[in-house]
Amino acid sequence: MISRVAEHCFWLHRYIERAENTARLLQVNFAFVLDARVPEHEQWWPLLRALGEDERFTAAGRVPTDIDAERVQAFLTWEPENCGALVNSVRQARENAHAIRETISLEMWEATNTLWLWLTGGDARRLYDRDRYAFYESVKQGCQRFHGLSYTTVSYDDPFDFMRLGALIERADQTVRMLDTTFLRAETGASAPDTPLWLATLRSCSAMESYFKRARVPVSGLNVTEFLLFDLAFPRAVAHCLQRSDHFLRRIEAGAAGRQASATVEALLGTLRGTPPARFLDGDVHAELDRLLVGLARVTDEIVLAYFPGAPVAAGVEGSSVDA
DSSP: OOHHHHHHHHHHHHHHHHHHHHHHHHHHHHHHGGGOOSOHHHHHHHHHHHTTOHHHHHTTSOOGGGOOHHHHHHHHHTOTTOTTSHHHHHHHHHHHHHHTTTTSOHHHHHHHHHHHHHHTSHHHHHHHHHOHHHHHHHHHHHHHHHHHHHHHSSOSSHHHHHHHHHHHHHHHHHHHHHHHHHHHHHHHTTTOSHHHHHHHHHHHTTOHHHHHHHTOSOOOHHHHHHHHHHOSSSTTSHHHHHHHHHHHHHHHOOHHHHHHHHHHHHHHHHHHHTSOHHHHHHSOHHHHHHHHHHHHHHHHHHHHHHHOTTSOSSOTTTOOOTTO
16 A cells, blocks of 8 residues: 555545534534623634634734624535634545545545535535534534445455544644643633533533443543543543554554654553543543543644655644645
């Protein structure tokens, strides 16, 4: 398997995962803020933080107090200059899929291309204007269809391993960001009482049903954080994503550089396992979560160095496209 194919496999799934996550967060926040009696900028600024787009949003002179729901949603959905916008994530996914058309299945290509054509056509814009919640649901379903096809229409060999690796690292990163933003909201009192806030966090990670079936404990910051960080069975929990990432890294491991990425993942897992949830929350939560984000970015850089020669390091935000 040549490195360029591996690179496109990795970023194809990472961008689809990012698009689905963005749509889910926008959908949940859109519904959540209807009942939140707080200033509008306090409702939407944390979402920019969760997606790592706060600095890009303010780069053009915007400030948090200027934020309103329509501007943030437009920026995170349609903004051409925002590489993290939903439409750009789907575009990058399509470009990566097109570059490895002979590697992925016909069904996977059709799912990606159909989502892109719909998103850039009039029907999507009209649905966005008419029924925002339904628009985000349609994007989610398009991404979920792609993920389902990737499990059922390709062989589980090297390309599949890189696809899953990209999705898992992106998923872990987004879960950590969501938790960090929720703690920020709780600290600023933007969404008191806390229970609705943590319920929204579970919904943002598609974790509501799994949490109540597995945890069977009251909704609180401690319990939700424990579930989303440490649970090994839930697919969006950070520990699960790291454990599965380690599995796929071992399957594709090649030389010392490849082993370094695996070692970094193992170190992150070791940190989680060695930190009881209560002690985690007793310390500087933001610093702990930031260390996880830095560690995940390091894993991405090490994968790039090991398997994608010539690709830029620290590409975790914009990633690869056919022009890379």
